[in-house]
Amino acid sequence: MKIIKNLIDKTKPQFEKGGKYEKWLPVYESFETFFFVPKKVTSTGAHIRDAIDMKRSMILVVVSLLPALLFGMWNVGELYYMSIGETTSILESFWQGFLQVLPLIVVSYGVGLGLEFVFVYIRGHEINEGFLVTGMLIPLIVPVDIPLWMLAVATAFSVLIGKEAFGGTGMNIVNPALLTRAFLFFAYPAKMSGNTVWIKDIGQNPQLVDGFTGETILGQKVNMVTEAYSGFVNNKLSMLDMFIGNYAGSVGETSTIAILIGAAILLYTGIASYRIMISVFAGGYLMGLLLNAVAPEGNVLLSTPALEHLLIGGFAFGAVFMATDPVTASQTNRGKWIYGFLIGVFAILIRTVNPAYPEGMMLAILFMNVFAPLIDHYIVQANIKARLRRAKINMIQSDSENN
């Protein structure tokens, strides 16, 4: 601690006004504030400030992602060993998964933060911590077998076009992590769906065990499989198994229980909106029930039980970590209920009636991101109208009193 402090004290003058590297000051400060919360004191307004800041809040979101990440690593390793017919301990599976997921994290953070720093230099303001979360979300919502260069291109696309083009964190319209996924989904569909992407090397693995298929549950349902399984057709999944989440899918999306632990952290600390989370699940569940009621005989997707819909695919992950992104969600409390509910409804609708896009959650959230300002507009207009009405009533009353 002393060493870093001394280093900062020694080098800082070169970056300050008039110094040799004056233009690099924002970049330098971004690093400095990582080590030391600045000594800046209040000068106007309230003399005391809450201990929270953007770094703390973003780190808390990352912490809440850890259960899903750790489970995802184990799941990836476990499925890998299952695909080559080995049985291993939890730790070995976890280690294998760790080695497979780590490159995704490194690439996502490396590319994203690198670009962020470029913009810190260009714009001359301190770094915004938003990418700390985005960079952790991206590896969790892609298949583990995605080529790293694709991930790098997609991350760069979402940071540049999705965020910095609008002015950086706080100004973006759609969720940057989901934009990354959408980019991959439409640019490289072969690497984002099917039965050969969810498990490492499954496409060209000579050791692959006969009868193993690496489809997601949603993929199975599209192919008219009525009872979900993991890896082997006779390895059936009960509702509880789906809740725990040992089956193929994007790295962090499979375990509903791990996601709910994260949700508990977010809700307890008050960082994420309970309104959005509850209403997404409610919307999805009700839509599921409705579709069950009208489902024609033999349509597997439409007749999937409503509760099962909430457990499979990216629904829970999207509801807890994606829909609740405060920048792209509706900003008014009432709006949040509507916004979340519609995400749930659309996610299930897209998932079931358009089998080409079984991952309806991603599209539903992106769609509602774009509509969130419209929802807010109507909510705020209602407030404005109520205020005008109150003024009018008041005027009429005072007029009649005067007469």
Add this chain to the structure above:
Amino acid sequence: MSKVTHIKKGLKINLQGKPERIFHQLPLAEKVAVKPTDFVGLKPKLSVKEGDTVLAGDALFYDKYNPDIIFTSPVSGTVELINRGERRKILEVVVKTENDTIEYKKFNIPEINRNNRDAIKKSLLESGLWPCIIQRPYACIANPQDTPKAIFISTFDTAPLAPDYTFLISEYKSEFLKGVEVLNQLTDGTTHINIFQETRANNPFQAAKNTQINYFSGKHPAGNVGVQIHHLDPINKGDIVWTVKPQDVVLIGRFFEKSIFDARKIITLSGNVKKPYYFKTILGTSISSMLNNQITSKKEQRIISGNVLTGTQVNETGYVSFYDTQISVIDEGNYPEFLGWINPGFNKFSFYRSFFSWLQPDREFKIDTNYHGGERPFVFTGQYERVLPMNIYPIHLLKSILVNDIDKMEQLGIFEVAEEDFALCEFICPSKIEIQSIIRQGLDTIKKEFS
């Protein structure tokens, strides 16, 4: 008719150093000052020059745009110093007292009834008590030409370390009631006395006649008069209401009882001090007269006239501000903190349960003046609403002010707010945005537009 309004939103900031319920008489300060900067938007013009002798109640300066509004000396003595700042802006008019006694200017007091309203206003203006009356919208000194729709007196303060007015006013009960009687003549509408539900029993304010008594419960900002108005009778465009702080009501009452501008008042000392008491002193007294050997901490301290959320920073050679009833002393936070954002934070106060300090909810905290982070754009939503008990969309209102959209500000309710109502939003803001300054900027813009 009296109903109880429960304010559910808000935040109690539990700080160390609450004032103890002990009255302590201070000798008359050597120096007393009136500060033009205490009054929002005031352009002062001097009526005295350095070396003049004045009586208590003699004018020191007046409002350039409304010369009827004068500001008078709370003590008798010599005008010692007129402190000026940048571009010769007048900061303080300091009066040096003589022989520990005050000589008063005599005023003629009109009879207190509604037909005499203009005469009452004239006396309030002449005595320098008019600035005690604050108007909404804009939260500035009231315009003497107006007749307000209603008058609101909040008799409790929920801000951190705030004095207990029930205790404080018990010293001045009759003067308070007289003051309410006087104010009651200035409106055709209702005079509202807003009382804290928990202090309902044995409350000195309940005896106020011809008024509407309202009860409120809840956390800060339940004591803010703006929040109370919003719940009782919200301000619409074109409405004008007046508000007066309890001790200012006492000053008005005392003036009408004694025909002199007797500006004795009680000011509490709170925070990092040896004796956090209720001090009997005088309006505009010097900080040094109150802080006599009170600060023992070796750390650098910040002295605030007012509470820690809305007060003004003063130094030891400064003076208590006109409207303030408390002095808060807290640590300066000018130190860097190593990896502070990852610290478990057992001793850090936060509205969010993001530090482990939530394990001890009843603990009294010590909060310093550190920002605890850097300024960022608006990112989180729905947080301000949790501490703003008003039907207002804070982020939308703030953004309309930032883009200077006057119509939108009006539609979103700027007439109903003052910066103090947003102080908690500023405190909890994770993006460290200067919300109170933005609100003031909006109020100033609107005021200019409509005057």
